[in-house]
């Protein structure tokens with residue numbers, strides 16, 4: 001705290017890197033506010049954050065700690081004690097001078113002040129619902145009072161931030177000023193309030209922006225209905241709406257009291273545990289030993305060549321040009337090239353029509369794309385991404401060719417999704433330049449980028465690719481080299497066990513119902529619909545790779561080949577498990593049943609020739625515990641640096657629900673012992689596919705979580 005000659009005490013929040021409101025910071029804030037109120041030479045107060053950042057909100061690590069010890073009391077109770085009693089109801093005016101991130105508890109702190117002065121481009125938001133909780137310090141009550149209910153709902157329920165400029169228009173901030181004037185204008189504003197030249201506003205007492213109670217009711221009901229679907233399994237959405245209603249119907253103070261109570265209840269729920277784990281894991285993932293901690297600087301990657309303009313290649317090209325990177329898209333003939341460029345255009349158009357991109361930005365991005373038919377311009381590029389079909393010899397020859405066409409500094413990346421990268425680069429000289437850049441379809445939308453490192457890949461190349469990933473809004477996860485890498489490998493048993501069940505479950509429609517709800521619950525991309533979308537050829541190719549590498553645990557169902565033989569190629573020809581017709585929803589196709597029967601006859605795996613008896617819950621476990629089992633092998637082999645990296649990868653690459661924390665985190669909610677015993681039981685009843693891995697068995701025997709680090713799991717990376 002510094003007190004100036006103008007009688008303004010400036011309290012600076014300093015807790016790098018983003019000035020989070022830790023327990024210590026909040027204790028200090030309380031003490032300093034009390035001191036400032038007592039001092040006769042202080043007539044007004046300004047709150048500011050050090051280094052151009054007001055604050056990223058409450059310290060999420062405290063949530064993590066509360067989850068670990070199961071004790072909510074470690075989360076400071078500041079909503080009334082500090083935000084109402086010491087700030088809003090203070091006897092001296094308090095102005096928030098805000099800049100940079102002003103998120104969660106930080107925006108709540110600012111809203112409790114009597115005015116908010118913001119620097120340009122300040123980021124204002126209440127993203128608590130993303131963490132499975134609701135704002136806990138007045139956010140649900142003050143925000144609707146400051147900007148009106150509809151806009152407040154948008155910010156709260158969609159965790160959508162706004163800029164200071166929008167905040168000014170909406171009434172969330174009182175003035176927007178250049179950064180260098182922020183402190184001075186805020187001081188003056190505080191003095192002006194103390195001398196009644198500016199209004200002294202307690203936002204909790206305002207009602208002028210609130211609509212009529214009938215309108216409030218309608219707006220909240222609509223939101224409730226909407227989030228019954230989209231917010232399933234996430235109690236924070238309905239809870240947030242209930243608390244907002246309390247604050248409007250029964251008054252601000254009641255709202256704040258209820259909010260604080262509900263916030264605490266939500267913190268200890270599984271949803272919050274999963275989402276907080278994801279938040280922290282996504283931040284940890286960018287720390288790569290021997291890459292990000294050895295003083296390297298990323299080299300600029302301005303132009304990239306992509307070899308292969310299929311769905312993936314075109315998606316990667318779209319992502320790159322949107323990230324301001326120039327692209328040479330190479331195809332084998334004019335017809336394929338034309339098709340590839342049209343796919344990029346369609347990708348951009350899709351983003352425009354979903355209002356994710358402006359028309360202007362789409363046009364500008366397209367200027368950065370150039371189609372080519374040979375390697376003559378490959379000397380211009382800093383990186384090449386090979387995105388051809390998963391065929392080993394084709395990829396080997398391609399790598400040998402492109403190596404000759406580019407400059408020595410050029411990064412040679414392969415988008416191989418299953419094939420061992422050592423094999424891909426076998427005929428290539430620049431071994432340290434070889435790296436895997438595994439994007440997930442649709443590559444311009446799916447946020448994960450697996451960076452596959454072979455033994456010789458240089459740390460510089462890893463860092464460069466990580467930086468490219470960040471530039472194009474991907475989350476890069478570093479993985480070791482093996483068939484399927486981390487994500488596809490972990491999830492390949494999902495479709496395998498689904499096929500095992502198709503071949504021995506009593507009623508395919510019941511089973512499909514359960515698997516559909518499992519898909520909705522666990523949103524795995526290996527759903528039957530998605531197999532339809534990717535086309536069965538891809539499924540056949542990847543199963544072949546997996547069966548070669550992991551013959552002990554591959555179940556080769558004849559079903560896919562039978563489907564292809566019967567003229568069902570998935571969405572590409574309008575017929576798979578589902579029927580696809582233009583402009584109507586895909587619908588299940590009962591004429592697929594005889595084909596499934598034929599498959600059952602061929603596999604003949606029903607014990608004693610009778611369908612097996614499994615409950616719905618067991619079906620879900622039977623498709624997902626094998627995934628956890630494979631995740632254990634990945635951890636055992638050191639394919640990922642941390643167990644939490646696999647959690648992030650499963651959520652961002654496979655759409656495993658983030659509120660379940662990720663595949664390993666989810667496994668730990670059952671415990672190693674429970675999963676081990678189930679797998680052992682099924683392996684005895686249904687065969688070696690379910691055999692528990694060594695790692696799982698070991699964790700079960702020792703009673704330690706799957707996610708606990710082990711010295712053995714750091715070997716390969």
Ligand SMILES: C[C@H](O)CC(=O)SCCNC(=O)CCNC(=O)[C@H](O)C(C)(C)COP(=O)(O)OP(=O)(O)OC[C@H]1O[C@@H](n2cnc3c(N)ncnc32)[C@H](O)[C@@H]1OP(=O)(O)O
Pocket residue numbers: 017018020055056057058059060061101103104105106108127128131134135136137139280283284
């Ligand atoms: C009661 C209240 O209502 C409850 C709350 O306030 S809950 C908290 C609400 N706040 C949030 O959700 C904001 C979360 N943070 C963010 O969105 C972003 O970190 C940010 C916009 C602030 C900064 O983004 P960016 O500059 O890209 O940096 P980023 O890598 O994300 O974070 C930098 C570091 O700050 C940490 N951090 C950021 N916000 C944090 C928070 N609220 N708590 C703890 N750590 C946080 C990150 O973990 C990371 O740590 P590291 O250096 O050890 O890896």
